[in-house]
Amino acid sequence: MKPYYQEDGITIYHGDVRNIQPRCDVVVTDPPYNVGMAYSDHDDRMDERKYLQWLRDIFSHACGDWSRALVWFWQGIRVFNGEARACLPEGFEIHHAAAWFKREFAGDLFKGAHPGFAWEPIIWAARGKPEYHGPRGGHDARDCLVEDRSSRHDKGALEHPCPKPQRTVTRVLSWVSSDTDTILDPFCGSGTTLVAAKNLGRMAIGIDVSERYCEIAARRCSQGVLAL
Numbered sequence: 001m002k003p004y005y006q007e008d009g010i011t012i013y014h015g016d017v018r019n020i021q022p023r024c025d026v027v028v029t030d031p032p033y034n035v036g037m038a039y040s041d042h043d044d045r046m047d048e049r050k051y052l053q054w055l056r057d058i059f060s061h062a063c064g065d066w067s068r069a070l071v072w073f074w075q076g077i078r079v080f081n082g083e084a085r086a087c088l089p090e091g092f093e094i095h096h097a098a099a100w101f102k103r104e105f106a107g108d109l110f111k112g113a114h115p116g117f118a119w120e121p122i123i124w125a126a127r128g129k130p131e132y133h134g135p136r137g138g139h140d141a142r143d144c145l146v147e148d149r150s151s152r153h154d155k156g157a158l159e160h161p162c163p164k165p166q167r168t169v170t171r172v173l174s175w176v177s178s179d180t181d182t183i184l185d186p187f188c189g190s191g192t193t194l195v196a197a198k199n200l201g202r203m204a205i206g207i208d209v210s211e212r213y214c215e216i217a218a219r220r221c222s223q224g225v226l227a228l
């Protein structure tokens with residue numbers, strides 16, 4: 001399949017990830033949460049059972065036989081309800097969960113019966129022993145990633161309904177991948193994972209079903225390396 005964009009070790013494919021299967025070392029992603037987000041080309045209000053099966057199928061497809069790790073952002077409540085385990089591809093185990101502390105709404109809709117979540121887990125699953133490439137000491141080696149609004153997004157990312165903060169994603173990539181790894185984001189949206197990979201000098205592949213989001217991602221990737 002012809003890439004939508006390719007430059008400096010970063011490749012973007014436009015299409016449904018189920019029809020595209022590039023090889024990678026590590027999958028790092030931020031899937032649709034099935035909470036009714038207004039994506040341009042994806043129904044984010046699927047039947048829950050179908051949604052979990054869909055996600056498991058996509059995770060298995062994206063990891064193939066080759067990826068050693070699968071790391072994804074998700075709603076906290078899903079993790080505590082055992083749904084993270086239900087989405088794991090064959091042979092993967094969950095080894096760690098970091099916290100992205102975002103200070104306000106964090107994907108779990110506030111329904112009035114409990115406080116709203118202000119953080120999201122970042123689930124780290126691996127086939128075999130996980131490889132940690134991050135710092136071994138000091139504040140940067142800690143797994144609670146705190147962001148404030150001002151540090152979160154560049155302007156291009158805001159054309160997507162729910163971009164992740166680039167600094168947070170960059171930290172996650174530096175934990176789970178080495179210089180020689182290729183990272184795959186099968187739900188790349190505005191391309192945050194790809195920009196983070198580029199900043200770290202890693203190769204990365206992104207896929208999105210929306211051509212509009214691929215265009216945003218390509219525009220962001222074609223810009224220079226940003227200061228963290």
Ligand SMILES: C[S@@+](CC[C@H](N)C(=O)[O-])C[C@H]1O[C@@H](n2cnc3c(N)ncnc32)[C@H](O)[C@@H]1O
Pocket residue numbers: 015016017018029030031032033039040041042157160162163164165186187188189190191192193207208209210213
């Ligand atoms: C939560 S968003 C990712 C946002 C991204 N982390 C960012 O920072 O911009 C999930 C993305 O998955 C894409 N998507 C949904 N179904 C897909 C599919 N079957 N194949 C590829 N992409 C899909 C949506 O278009 C959406 O952009």
